[in-house]
Amino acid sequence: MTDTTVTDATIASTAKPATKPARPHFSSGPCAKPPGWDASKLAVEVLGRSHRSKLGKARLQYAIDLMRELLNLPDTHRIGIVPGSDTGAFEMAMWTMLGARGVTTLAWESFGEGWVTDAAKQLKLEPKIHRADYGQLPDLSKVDWDDDVLFTWNGTTSGVRVPNGDWIPDDRRGLSFADATSAVFAYDLPWDKIDVATFSWQKVLGGEGGHGVLILGPRAVERLTEYTPAWPLPKVFRLVSKGALAEGVFKGETINTPSMLAVEDAIFALEWAKSIGGAQGLIARSNANATALDKIVAHRDWLGHLAPDKGYRSTTSVCLTVEGADEAFIKKFAALLEKEDAAYDVAGYRDAPAGLRIWCGATVDTADIEALGPWLDWAYATAKAG
Template sequence: MNTAAMPGRKPGNPCFSSGPCAKRPGWTVDALADAALGRSHRSKLGKAKLGEVLDRTRTLLGVPADYRIGIVPASDTGAVEMAMWSLLGARPASMLAWESFGEGWVTDVIKQLKLDARIVKAPYGELPDLTTVDWDTDVVFTWNGTTSGVRVPNGDVIPANREGLTICDATSAAFAQALPWDKLDVVTFSWQKALGGEAAHGVLILSPRAVERLETYTPAWPLPKLFRMTKGGKLNEGIFKGETINTPSMLAVEDCLDALKWAESLPETLADRSDRNLAALTAWADRTPWVDFLAKDPAVRSNTSVCFRIVDPAVANAPEAEQAAFAKALAAKLEKEGVALDIGSYRDAPPGLRIWAGGTVETADLEALTEWLDWAFATTDKPVAQAAE
């Protein structure tokens, strides 16, 4: 094994997981002291806190006044499922997939809802040609591929006069990337990503066009209680005023409020912080011969879930199982040193590393991490080349 000197500094926070993500800088459990514990979420206090989350979310994200925002069960997954099961089937659908979560939505629509949807795919690290998408169909897609490090660069390709609805899973994009609200009819995300919040709660945002669909269309399949957003053919407005379908964790609600207030106090946006973090990782990758972005095109690289592949020939030319073992060993070495936690690539993604660079992460911590990445690469045994037969 090669030897190399350990770097002299460590990241102040070793949490680089892509979800749940790092808490905001300076967070302690004392931030939750005012949580409405032991109180009903339907009490005056409970409703006020839930309503405050919605109001602060609208302001920070710049959500139009006529869009509804609701807190729903089961994280971003629950929000996406609510949208698909409630809205799809009224017209033809298109499913876009370039990473594992997009693939999951394809599976649900084709195998569970049994819709004859058009599927548009691209391999990990790439976007499909979005100009080939029929936007007069209902289109389901992820804005930022959490498992691939690929994002939609902007909404220019989406026509303003589209006939279909755009249903956008924005869970690793919200608060970190500009979302063109006039081009999006449904947007979903969870607090556990860019806000560094706690899991289990999702956010569902509906445009007036999406609301109209809900009030004029009844799906052919039964809807479980958790998915029902209408009563008597009209939108259940209570859901979008903080009256959640099921009981939320008021501890998680308080944590979200803390993150939102912190974001409001910053002299820059969370997107600015994410962009600066991506720039730091890009500078390292540009000068480091053993690593490269999974996303080849800089225009579509994520500034939150940054995915790398190992391109050193000793690793890249090895069988995929050995590539995966090397990447896993590298990540384990860093975890053992308390330098980086949970930076292995997603289980369905190509072997490599995935580093969260959202706004709750400090740039200095990422810069320190890159020194340790170089150390770990230099000191981890590479695959042994196979002799030619």
Template sequence: MTANTKPATRPGNPNFSSGPCAKRPGWTLDGLKDAPLGRSHRAKIGKAKLAAAIDKTREILQVPADYRIGIVPASDTGAVEMALWSLLGARPVDMLAWESFGSGWVTDVIKQLKLDARKLEAGYGELPDLASVDFSHDVVFTWNGTTSGVRVPDADWIPADREGLVICDATSAAFAQKLDFAKLDVVTFSWQKVLGGEAAHGVLILGPRAVERLESYTPAWPLPKIFRMTKGGKLNEGIFKGETINTPSMLCVEDYIDALDWAASVGGLDGLCGRADANAKVLADWAAKTPWVDFLAADPAIRSNTSVCLKIVDPAVTALDEKAQAAFAKAIVSALDAEGVAYDIGSYRDAPAGLRIWCGATVEAGDLAKLTPWLDWAFEAEKAKLATA
């Protein structure tokens, strides 16, 4: 194949967006035929569906029996905000950030809540010094940095005898990376990521220590209704049994149940993690033999297996100024979009210029293998334009 010859085969599914993500293999609208549309979520059937979603989440994610699981408004953002505004303020806070969303939580805590917080930050592609975290403080961190392609390698850096709470935004990690719940007091995610569910709903998981904080501490600021998790000083247990704070979409809940059933059919958590690992390996093997591209995260131990972030390292491109490099990367993205080969694979708007390709469990490794020659084709086509400019 010459540099400018289009590859002969295309991915069967070109949806490589990092959120909302690809639907599960074989998904059809027919899988949602049992959704109780036009019914109240507080009716018996609505409550049963919500409870089923919670129970299946516990089973697939292997959430301990004494942890509560609630379906909450506004995607992962809503779940994180509920935790920050309801739980923080009782002690100092260590905020860890190495990408856009973690930096957003820093803004919330320091500029909005105006708390005594310490920032531990790192640039895109790196992690902060985890050994320097003070666990006498509350700690907020993102397990998998969706916009940087960097994840924590494990939870070994979190002590079992910590004094503060550990609040973990796990939205691009849940269902693709094993979370050590014993080290995490709060876990949040949205099902639109690894399971490819429909957007707008979040999941909030509270451990016993977080519940104790809620029942013993009242923040100094007023809480909007959708943030309130207690009644009369006690946890509102209904939230964690499917009695949601506001009205959920029963169609989206049905779609989530469908995805959870599929997850069980591919081997549960082990199967999901295995699929994501295999997907990421396709790109890793290609990058290892491709001189024009490299991972944003230099250390393989902290590379994400879901939101794979790549940078263009060809000298002809790196010699360009920052604006021109961004334009080059966007041209590759646009070319693949126009061909119907890959949609939504540009790097996040705040991240360094490059590519971001979703490798979560709903993506097929065969589609990624078919994508890589197209990546090479698009790169060579754009580089040829540089030579004639």
């Protein structure tokens, strides 16, 4: 068998590749649009209409119904479209439900660290904090489930995910709050283990930003209706009216005015997902992309995974290390690729260790991941030479 390992010697003579990824969109958010997407394909008869019109509410409800179907979400769980992308959805959950009992926060990347800040400095809840360095997970067995527990299912900025839901006990007293924005539609999530989940369309579905999705299990609904926080809530966070859940929020009656164009864009992505086999089709595409990128990494001694353990390595936001690279080198590396229209937005997150981040979610084609390998070689060689 031919040795295909790419070493410094072969890098030195690397020529600019002849073939580029057909869609060089590898950003980790907003992510690549679904294959075949075109603005002219969106149903636009709802544009210019009220979101509270019969048509507007029907389209919002249709988006909710499609999400429920694709996620195999049980009837016990409610789905609401809320403002502020995933951040808005997660903060809505924190501000409306935390404070009833102790809080534990898990942080192994920047967004998890953001929830630590919210809980400790904004809500002043004195949470227990379990941290791990980028590329690692904290010891999940030490989590106190008498508390409400906040965590990111898939750390977008570190390429680290929780391996499964086995660490979440069925008899937990606290609620599980999962920021699942880079995980929903990419993993088979155990909904019986998740009391609160949030995500945005701009990740695995390749939708537009600005809107969040809030999923509530029955225990979260119980918390909302039986507990009143000590702090005031802004209008866009209010999920309870006169002591009862505002059910309209989960039937397409959004708290504030949504972009119906963004809703139609999400519907396009959801219908595409349904056409390729639903959640399992999306998971299969993401896994194939991650496998293709793994092969690229394995054949290059200058490239590695920030998350060394494949058991908790993300298959969507895959974070890579580059031998000897600092922030300036990565900036140059990414700029070279962008100038050639070979890869867009592949520099790692600003708070993460210097490296690359390649989105491998379902809207990316595996052939484009495969075509990326030689361009990484070229950019690495060019950046080193210059």
